[in-house]
Amino acid sequence: MDFRDTPEEAAFRAEVRAWLQANGSARSRPDEMFGEGLDDAAKLAAAKAWQARKAAAGYAAIAWPKEAGGRGGTPMQQVIYQQEEAAYLVPGMIFEISIGMGLPTVMMWAAPELKARFLRPGLAGEEIWCQLFSEPGAGSDTGGVRTRAVRDGEDWVINGQKVWTSGAHFCDYGILLTRSDWDKPKQEGLTMFIVDMKAPGVEVRPIHQMSGESEFNEVFFTDVRIPDRYRLGPECGGWKVMLSMLMQERMSVGGNLPTDLHEHLIALARQCDWDDRLAIDDARVRARIADAYLQQHGVELLIARGLTAISKGKTPGPEMSITKLVAAKALQDISAFALELAGADGIIGHEALGGDWRYMQRLWLGSPGARMGGGTDEILRNVIAERVLGLPGEIRTDRKIPFRELERS
Amino acid sequence: MNFDFSDDQRLLQDAVRTMLAETSTSQAVREVLEGRATHSDAAWRNLIDMGAAAAAIPEQYGGSGLGYLALCLVAEEAGRHLAAVPLASSFYLAAEAILRAGSAAQKQHWLPQIATGKLVATAALGSRERYRKAATAPLRFDGETLSGSSPALSDGGIAGLAVLRVKAGAEDGLSDTLVLVDLSATGVSRKALPSLDPTRPLAEIHFDHTPAEALTCADASTVATRVLDGAAVLIAFEQVGGAARILEITRDYSLERKAFGRQIGSFQALKHKMADIYTTIELARVHAYYGAWALASDAPELPRAAAAARVSATRAFVVAAEEGIELHGGIGFTWEMDCHLFYRRARQLGQCIGSEHAWRAQLADELIKEAA
Numbered sequence: 001m002d003f004r005d006t007p008e009e010a011a012f013r014a015e016v017r018a019w020l021q022a023n024g025s026a027r028s029r030p031d032e033m034f035g036e037g038l039d040d041a042a043k044l045a046a047a048k049a050w051q052a053r054k055a056a057a058g059y060a061a062i063a064w065p066k067e068a069g070g071r072g073g074t075p076m077q078q079v080i081y082q083q084e085e086a087a088y089l090v091p092g093m094i095f096e097i098s099i100g101m102g103l104p105t106v107m108m109w110a111a112p113e114l115k116a117r118f119l120r121p122g123l124a125g126e127e128i129w130c131q132l133f134s135e136p137g138a139g140s141d142t143g144g145v146r147t148r149a150v151r152d153g154e155d156w157v158i159n160g161q162k163v164w165t166s167g168a169h170f171c172d173y174g175i176l177l178t179r180s181d182w183d184k185p186k187q188e189g190l191t192m193f194i195v196d197m198k199a200p201g202v203e204v205r206p207i208h209q210m211s212g213e214s215e216f217n218e219v220f221f222t223d224v225r226i227p228d229r230y231r232l233g234p235e236c237g238g239w240k241v242m243l244s245m246l247m248q249e250r251m252s253v254g255g256n257l258p259t260d261l262h263e264h265l266i267a268l269a270r271q272c273d274w275d276d277r278l279a280i281d282d283a284r285v286r287a288r289i290a291d292a293y294l295q296q297h298g299v300e301l302l303i304a305r306g307l308t309a310i311s312k313g314k315t316p317g318p319e320m321s322i323t324k325l326v327a328a329k330a331l332q333d334i335s336a337f338a339l340e341l342a343g344a345d346g347i348i349g350h351e352a353l354g355g356d357w358r359y360m361q362r363l364w365l366g367s368p369g370a371r372m373g374g375g376t377d378e379i380l381r382n383v384i385a386e387r388v389l390g391l392p393g394e395i396r397t398d399r400k401i402p403f404r405e406l407e408r409s
Numbered sequence: 410m411n412f413d414f415s416d417d418q419r420l421l422q423d424a425v426r427t428m429l430a431e432t433s434t435s436q437a438v439r440e441v442l443e444g445r446a447t448h449s450d451a452a453w454r455n456l457i458d459m460g461a462a463a464a465a466i467p468e469q470y471g472g473s474g475l476g477y478l479a480l481c482l483v484a485e486e487a488g489r490h491l492a493a494v495p496l497a498s499s500f501y502l503a504a505e506a507i508l509r510a511g512s513a514a515q516k517q518h519w520l521p522q523i524a525t526g527k528l529v530a531t532a533a534l535g536s537r538e539r540y541r542k543a544a545t546a547p548l549r550f551d552g553e554t555l556s557g558s559s560p561a562l563s564d565g566g567i568a569g570l571a572v573l574r575v576k577a578g579a580e581d582g583l584s585d586t587l588v589l590v591d592l593s594a595t596g597v598s599r600k601a602l603p604s605l606d607p608t609r610p611l612a613e614i615h616f617d618h619t620p621a622e623a624l625t626c627a628d629a630s631t632v633a634t635r636v637l638d639g640a641a642v643l644i645a646f647e648q649v650g651g652a653a654r655i656l657e658i659t660r661d662y663s664l665e666r667k668a669f670g671r672q673i674g675s676f677q678a679l680k681h682k683m684a685d686i687y688t689t690i691e692l693a694r695v696h697a698y699y700g701a702w703a704l705a706s707d708a709p710e711l712p713r714a715a716a717a718a719r720v721s722a723t724r725a726f727v728v729a730a731e732e733g734i735e736l737h738g739g740i741g742f743t744w745e746m747d748c749h750l751f752y753r754r755a756r757q758l759g760q761c762i763g764s765e766h767a768w769r770a771q772l773a774d775e776l777i778k779e780a781a
Contacts, residue, residue: 294696390664
C-alpha cells in the first residue's frame, strides 16, 4: 500500500515536469481554459502547434510502440504525463479521440500503407480524427445503425446521418460505422470505414446543446464515396472493429470529476447565510459537504485502483464502469447543492451573481451530458450487473432477425 | 502507485477465509444468536493461534507483528463470515488503548494475555451521541478504585479486562481519564443486556470500589480519538466484508429463484438495484483502503480517512443488508435464512463506536479545517 511513484515512475515524472515547465504555461485558476479569448480558428491553430511540439518531444503517444511513432513507454507513463499536464493550459477535447480511439483503430486494422499515411500526421496534430457511431435511431443500441454503405466498383457509396460527433467541425478524418448488409441480423451486417471528412457530400451541422455550447455535431452523408482500401476489417466485421475501439477506453481510467469540488462547496458555504449565520456552520450543510467528499474522493480512489492495475501491467476490468457512473451523478448532485446554498439568489446567472459561481453553474448545466457520454447510467448499470455480478443479459428479440425485417416491424 | 495489499497480506487473508468458512458457519453463529454460546470459540481460537487477531500487536508483547494492513484483511474476513468473536473489543479497542497509553509495565502485563487469547478485553472510549437514560451512577475513579456503572459493553460478559474512559479527580475539577480494570477483582458485578444483534452480546458492569489503575496518557481524549479512528478503519473492513457477502448471497438467490417465468435476477429492476449496491460497496472499499493506508502509515490524514471509511462502509453494509432481505422476498424475512444475521450485524457495527451521523460530522469538521 503505497501512493508514491516507483523510482522509475518518479524519474519519468521529473522529466515530464521539466519539459512542461519549459514548454507549457500553467493554469492560473481551476476553470481557466486553453485559448480563452481566441476565436475558434486561432484556438485550433494554437492547439495544433502545441500538439506538434508535444509529438516532437515524444509525448504524443507514450504507450504506443516505437515503430508506430510512439515512445514505446508504459501505460503508467502515459498516465503520469496526463497527471502532470492537467496543471497546464493545454487543449482539451481536440486530440483525445484521434489518439485515444481513432488512430489505435487504424493501427490495429488498416493496411500498412494507410498506417504509414495516417499515423504520423495524426500524432503531430496535423490531422484530427472523430468517431462516427451514434445515429438518431441508434444511441445506446449502437448495433441499430442505418447509415447505408453500398459497394460500387472499387468504392463504397455512403448515405445516412450520424449524431453526437464531437469535434466533427474541425476533424479531417473519421471512423465510420455503416450498414452494408440488410439481410443479416443487426450486429452482423455492419462495416467500418475511414472517411475523409472534407469529401464531397459530407455536411457537418453543430448541435446547440442545452448548456448553450456546441461541442457536438450532426454529420450528414449524401452519396459520399469511400475507396475500398479505406475499409477497416472485413466486410460485415464492423461490430468487432467497434468493440476493439471501445476497448481502448479501458486504459483511460478517467471519470472526469474535478478533484476540488468539495473545496469549492466550502468556499461558497462561507459566502452564504443560513438562518442568520454562515452556511458553513450549519450541520445540514456540513453533512452535505462530507457526502460530496465521499463521492469525489471515492472516484479519485477508484481511479487509483485502476492505476494500480495499470502500474502492475494489467488491464482494469469492467468493474471500472462504476467510476464514470459515480462521477457523473456526483457532478450533478454537488453542483446542484452548491447552487442551493444561495437559495433564491442561486438561480441568478453567474454573469450577475459573481465569478465564484461560474464554475458550479457550468458544471451543473453540463452534468446531464456527462451522465450519458461514454454510456448512460442505465447502460453502465447493465454492464455492472451482467459483467461484474454475472446476472443474466437483457432479453433481446432482435438478435437473430435480418435487419431488414426489424425495419419493417 | 500501489493502492493494494501485498501478496503476503493476501495469503493471510485467504488462510483466514478458509478457516472461518469452516468454523464460523451459519450454524456456529446461530449458537451465539440463540444464546447457547457466548462466542464462536473455535473461530476465536484459530484467529488467535494463526497470529491473525494479534496482527497489530508487536512481537515483544506476544503479538505476531504483521501490522495493521494484515489486521484490516483479517477484519474483512471476520465481517464476511459474521464471526461471533470479541475481535473489536479485545484488539481494535482495548489492546490499542493499552499500546498507545499504557506504561511499560502495563503493556508487558496485559498485552501478551490479550494477544494469546488468555483473556478477552472490552473497552468503552466514549462517543458523540448518548442516550439520557434513567440515572445510573456514572463511572468515577478516585485514583485507586472505580465505582459506578459502565455503558453497555460488547463482550462484557466474558471479558477479564476493561479499558474505560471515566471521570476522575475532585468534584469541582473532574477530568477524563482512561483506566484499566481487572474484572476478576473485588466489587465487580455484571448484568447481561439484550442486544439487537445477539451474536455480539452486551453486558453492563457495575463497580463498587473496584481496584483500578490509570493509563499513563497526558490526554485521555486524544488517545481515545486516535484509538477510535483506528477502530473505525478496522470495523469498516468488517462492514465491507459483510456487505460483499450478503450481496453475493442475494445475487446467487436471484439466479435460482424464478417468478413470472424467469430468474428474478434477470429483471432490470433487480439488476440495477444490485449494481447500485455493488457500486456503494466498492466506494466504501476504496475509502476503507485509504483508511488502512492512513492507519498503517500513521498519516495526519487519519481522522479524515477514518471518518470517510466509517460513513461509507456503514452505509454500504446497511444498504446491502436491507436490500438483501427485500430482494429475497418473503423467505428473507424468516428466522431460518441468514439475511437477518447481516441486517443485525450491519446495525451493530454501524453504531458500536458511534453512528454514521457523528462520524459524518467528524468528516465535515476535518474537511472544513483543512480548507481553512
